[in-house]
Amino acid sequence: MSMNLEQFFPHARPWVENLANTFPGKYVKPQFAWWEIGHILSLITLGGTTILMNLRLLGAGITDEPPSEIYRNLRFWQNVGVIGIVVTGILIGSANAERLYDSAAFIVKMLALLAGIVLTYGASRPVAKADGAVGLLPKIWFAIGSAIFLLGLWIFAISDLVNVGVYHIITAAALLVLFVARGRLRWVYLGVMLVLIAAQFVATHIVYRGDDYAHLNPVNKAFTVIFSVWILGCAVAQIVRAGRTAEGGALPRIIAYATILVWVMGAAAGRWIAFA
């Protein structure tokens, strides 16, 4: 199964095909590589600021300062990153529209962008600004942003050829939990993760041949679920164990996890546009 924009807007193809020949696409095309570099640099700026702002809500990173101070110092650069990815994204998209029109990963990327903006500006930043206090409005925005995030994740997971990209989000989540978890939980978590990775390797390289896709497909899908459940379970354990601190209770941490991972999904989906 796969989704793309053509399924939703089939009559738009002639217009999409012509986009690269009109403003701004035709002016962007000769300098495509440079706009793409601008897109990556914006993504990096957004990534660094988002990771640090939300790690603080998770009780990690620059813990010497309150979340509001992290927010105050990083908000400008985070805006630069978001504006940068949107502007450069529109420009490179206009020069490459046909590919995006046919791409399932592009739908995921757009949902991630929307969810990322909602979660960042509606939930994460207001919560950081209020030092972990979660008002009604951030709760509403978090619910909306999470719903869009999960829709994007679902489309990513069910789309043929690009669904392997979900492993980027799983990897990021795995490393995030490892970084944030403390004490015995961290070591148990890491130990089980290593066992699961070894088990997946054995199943997909020794038990079944590398070209036996009929068996490898369900095995890999099963491991994807197992990894996800284990990571999610440990994240919940980490959130519960951390308890209520000066930066609030569980909700700010859930918001922080979601906000980091939604931008990872956007970056991953963006890369998989080029692959399938």
Next chain:
Amino acid sequence: MIAQFLTWLQHSLGKGPAADAQSWSEALLGSLNFWNLLEGSHLIGLMLFAGTILVVDLRLLGVTFRGTRVSVVSDRILPLTVFGFIFVIVTGLGLTFAKPLFYYHNIFFRVKMILIAIALVNILVFHSRIQATQDSWDAAAKPPGKARLAAAASLTIWFLVITCGRLIAYDFFECGKPHSDFINWAQECKTSEKGEVTLAGKRL
């Protein structure tokens, strides 16, 4: 010598006796998903690595976190940066292993490697010389000129590294196309599989 080693790496290492056997490098490049996963991971690793370096350098420039000690910012962020660096190095090595000859004869890859070496020297200079006096300016909103210079150099170099990294994928200077003598020399096109072609169209 290097080209010979890379040819062996790409075409021979791990190759079995069967007629259609692949080397490990060819298997990686031809894998259904693994190469794509490596490349995507390289980009996402960059978000962590370069994104956190950006914040540390902005503090050293006196642009952000002006009220927070430099040591606090660097001590808290640098472990993430180091992890991100290891992550991009490992994924980068994997990507290079899949196409060693392509990268060896790519001018952007060569410039990227030189820039990474310069960036590492810059880090060494910062830690050995500039950081030696950090106690005296640790709390300063605007660190001294030397520290700001090192931060500006770091930002510039990493910006160029990322730029070159992206340009590797483009075939502007691909061997086998007509290029100036300098470009052909700089990426050793003569020893590449596609050979050297001068601007006059002469194949060497």
